[in-house]
Amino acid sequence: MxxxxxxxxxxxxxxxxxxRELSFDLRPGDFMCxxxxxxxxxxxxxxxxxxxxxxxxxxxxxGGEDTSALRPERLARLAAYVASETATPYDFxxxxxxxxxxxxxxxxxxxxxxxxxxxxxxALEETGITRLAGRSVNTLSTGERQLVFIAQxxxxxxxxxxxxxxxxxxxxxxxxxxxxxxxRLAGKGLAVAAVLHEPALAVFGxxxxxxLRGAGAYSFGSAAEMxxxxxxxxxYGVPPTSPLLPK
Amino acid sequence: MxxxxxxxxxxxxxxxxxxxxxxGPAGLEPDIIWNLRLPRTLxxxxxxxxxxxxxxxxxxxxxxxxxxxxxxxxxxxxxxxAVLCFMxxxxxxxxxxxxxxxxxxxxxxxxxxxxxxxxGRLSDAALVLAGVAVSAFLSALVMLTLTxxxxxxxxxxxxVLGGLYPSEPGVxxxxxLIIAACxxxxxxxxxxxxxxxxxxxxxxxxxxxxxxxxxxxFTFACASxxxxxxxxxxxGFVGLMTPHIVRLLxxxxxxxxxxxxxxxxxxxxxxxxxxxxxxxxxxxxxxGVVMALAGAPFFMWLLWKSARGRA
Numbered sequence: 001m002x003x004x005x006x007x008x009x010x011x012x013x014x015x016x017x018x019x020r021e022l023s024f025d026l027r028p029g030d031f032m033c034x035x036x037x038x039x040x041x042x043x044x045x046x047x048x049x050x051x052x053x054x055x056x057x058x059x060x061x062x063g064g065e066d067t068s069a070l071r072p073e074r075l076a077r078l079a080a081y082v083a084s085e086t087a088t089p090y091d092f093x094x095x096x097x098x099x100x101x102x103x104x105x106x107x108x109x110x111x112x113x114x115x116x117x118x119x120x121x122x123a124l125e126e127t128g129i130t131r132l133a134g135r136s137v138n139t140l141s142t143g144e145r146q147l148v149f150i151a152q153x154x155x156x157x158x159x160x161x162x163x164x165x166x167x168x169x170x171x172x173x174x175x176x177x178x179x180x181x182x183x184r185l186a187g188k189g190l191a192v193a194a195v196l197h198e199p200a201l202a203v204f205g206x207x208x209x210x211x212l213r214g215a216g217a218y219s220f221g222s223a224a225e226m227x228x229x230x231x232x233x234x235x236y237g238v239p240p241t242s243p244l245l246p247k
Numbered sequence: 248m249x250x251x252x253x254x255x256x257x258x259x260x261x262x263x264x265x266x267x268x269x270x271g272p273a274g275l276e277p278d279i280i281w282n283l284r285l286p287r288t289l290x291x292x293x294x295x296x297x298x299x300x301x302x303x304x305x306x307x308x309x310x311x312x313x314x315x316x317x318x319x320x321x322x323x324x325x326x327x328x329a330v331l332c333f334m335x336x337x338x339x340x341x342x343x344x345x346x347x348x349x350x351x352x353x354x355x356x357x358x359x360x361x362x363x364x365x366x367g368r369l370s371d372a373a374l375v376l377a378g379v380a381v382s383a384f385l386s387a388l389v390m391l392t393l394t395x396x397x398x399x400x401x402x403x404x405x406x407v408l409g410g411l412y413p414s415e416p417g418v419x420x421x422x423x424l425i426i427a428a429c430x431x432x433x434x435x436x437x438x439x440x441x442x443x444x445x446x447x448x449x450x451x452x453x454x455x456x457x458x459x460x461x462x463x464x465f466t467f468a469c470a471s472x473x474x475x476x477x478x479x480x481x482x483g484f485v486g487l488m489t490p491h492i493v494r495l496l497x498x499x500x501x502x503x504x505x506x507x508x509x510x511x512x513x514x515x516x517x518x519x520x521x522x523x524x525x526x527x528x529x530x531x532x533x534x535g536v537v538m539a540l541a542g543a544p545f546f547m548w549l550l551w552k553s554a555r556g557r558a
Contacts, residue, residue: 052451076454083452088445089312089553090499100441104454108436111502156453 001064003028003159003191004049004079009058010216011041011048018044020216022058026193026208028159031186033202033223034195036212037236042195043084045212046162049193050081062160076104079160080153082146084168084195091136094148098123098133101155116155123154127181143174150181161185163194167201179204199232200246211235252496252503256510263517264288270521272528290411290419290478291520291534292513295485297426297475299493299512301468302486303504304433307440308464309360310447311371313549315486316352316472319374320381322483324355325469325476326407327385330392333403339477340417345425348477352469355381360465371553409482409535411520422474429471430509433464433501440464440501482535484542485512485519491549 002025009022018041026032034042047053049060051067060067062078070078080101092100101123102116112120124130127147132140137148146166153161163182167175183205186192193210196202202209202223209226212218213235219226226232233240267288273279302315316322328351332344362377363369393403405412433440439460442450447457475482490504493511497503516534519541523532 050452052448072451072456073454076452081452083448086445086449088310088499090444090494092441092444092499096441096498096500097445100438100445100453103438103442106438108439152453 002026002061003030003063004193005061005064006049007059007061009045009048009060010056011044011053012056013041013044017216018214019048019055019212019218022216022218024210024220026160026191028189028191029186030191030208031183031206032191032193032208032210033199033206034193034210034212035199035202035226035232035235036218037214040212040214042212043164045210046081046164046193046195049162050079051075052081073104076156076158078158079162080156080158082149082153082161082163082166084165086145086149088137091138093133094129094135094137094140094151095120095124095133097137097148098151098155101152104156119157120151120155123151126154126185127151128177143170143177146170146174146178147181150178154185159190161190161192163192165195165197168197175201176204198244199227199236200244202227203246252507255496256493256507256514260510260514260517263514263521264292267291267517267521270525272524286416286419287411287520288517289423291517293419293423293426294411294475294479294482295489295512295514295516296430296509297422297471297478297512298482298485298516299489299508299510300426300430300433300505301472301475302488302512303490303501303508304440304464304468304471305486306490307444307501307504308461308468309369309374310444311374312491312553313371313375313487313546314378315484316356316468316475317481317483317486318382318546319378320355320359320385321352321469321472322476322481323382323385323389324358325349325352325473326481327351327355327389329476329480330389330403330407333406334392334396340415340421345421345473345477348473349470352473352476353465355385356465356469405533406480408533409480409538410523410533411479418478422478425474426471426509429467429474430505433467434505436460436463437501437505440505441499444499444501479516480535482516482538484538484545485516487549488542488545489515491545 005025007023011019036042048055098120099112106116127150129147166178179201182192206223209223210220211226227246229245230240232245268280268284305314306312325348328347332347337344359377359381363374366373389407439455442453442455443460450457489512490508493507497507519537520534523534523537
């Protein structure tokens with residue numbers, strides 16, 4: 001059974017269709033990059049997948065469950081989402097924020113159980129930020145902060161992990177570090193989908209690619225096929241010889 | 248909660264109570280302490296707790312450190328409704344009075360929120376601007392009402408100014424009960440409030456329904472503010488300052504912040520009211536004026552800090 005199955009998904013924005021009759025599925029272990037020019041609906045697609053915005057038509061199934069009928073509490077157990085940038089004016093510690101990933105499992109009232117604590121510690125370890133556990137999130141660098149919100153998503157223990165531009169604003173070291181982390185997580189059986197700004201980053205273990213070209217046009221397939229320079233050049237409207245395209 | 252923060256808060260509260268019971272030009276007559284200062288101290292504690300709690304709820308639910316019932320127009324809505332009730336002859340002890348005041352508070356808060364959202368993304372500055380606009384309009388309505396009806400306006404004037412004058416024990420008990428209930432109900436959802444402090448979109452993805460929680464937390468905050476206004480009129484800045492101060496002791500999580508904000512607000516207002524009685528004897532400065540003198544510079548400091556954070 002696919003971890004994520006999208007069929008006939010359609011969404012219009014300001015009159016014109018942004019996403020039209022989009023269908024694809026991801027299996028456990030798949031690592032998909034979502035590419036496309038600005039404004040082609042990449043971020044919107046992720047929010048349609050989590051049900052944060054509702055499609056005009058079509059369906060999204062997470063682990064076989066139709067998301068249109070599910071409450072946020074159930075959705076958060078099936079799919080975790082990392083926004084491109086999350087900020088809070090308050091000085092939550094890294095561990096507190098990671099524990100908040102347990103909200104859907106812990107309910108609102110009771111304290112965190114030993115199991116919640118173990119899940120948070122495991123997430124901190126997987127993202128390599130155990131040493132930051134006691135620090136306030138507002139004292140961290142952009143890259144470290146991104147890792148905190150990935151740890152928070154991992155603590156949700158969902159089978160599908162969705163990330164919106166997880167590497168934007170980051171330096172090369174964090175870019176490769178986060179891509180390697182995502183690839184490793186897919187290797188452990190998660191289905192991972194990440195919106196990427198730079199196609200070149202897909203070499204870090206992406207096996208699937210979805211390219212949105214705007215106004216509802218898209219192509220989906222194996223990364224090798226989708227990331228061929230000729231194909232990308234057409235999608236982004238740059239010459240096939242552009243040095244910015246992956247070799 | 249960080250170590251020693253609860254004893255510290257309780258010590259501050261005890262000190263504020265002692266100050267409030269002892270302060271005043273009339274000395275330490277048992278009769279005065281028992282019959283005059285004790286009810287007034289209890290009223291200050293209840294109003295302060297209600298406003299501190301409401302401030303912590305708004306700052307969390309809106310992910311906006313500049314919000315509080317005074318700035319969002321909640322207090323102005325409650326005051327306007329209370330003044331209309333006085334004009335219509337509805338007594339403070341009547342349940343209808345509380346209901347009307349709550350409706351005023353809730354209506355004004357959602358109006359500010361809706362106005363701020365019109366601009367698209369909810370920004371901290373837009374919310375403050377919308378709150379100022381709503382507050383100014385409602386205050387003008389109140390002033391219009393007071394000017395038009397000269398006979399009763401003197402006592403109403405003091406109510407609008409914000410001060411803890413002798414109130415009926417029934418009103419005090421009802422207000423305290425409402426504030427305690429709001430605190431307990433809000434505390435039962437502490438984790439949802441923490442999730443909201445990351446923004447509505449993050450809250451949703453953590454498994455919280457942001458629309459539902461916003462309405463719930465606004466309801467608790469507005470009911471708590473209404474109970475405070477019914478007792479003490481419009482007193483600003485307690486809701487703004489208290490959460491910022493107690494966060495230094497407890498950290499940002501609502502689980503410890505909410506009780507600490509209620510305790511801290513109670514201590515702060517009891518101290519401010521007592522200070523108002525002792526600064527310029529024999530005249531008495533309303534607690535609302537004392538709080539504004541301390542709170543407005545604090546608000547400026549917050550604005551400066553948030554502007555620097557963005558740069």
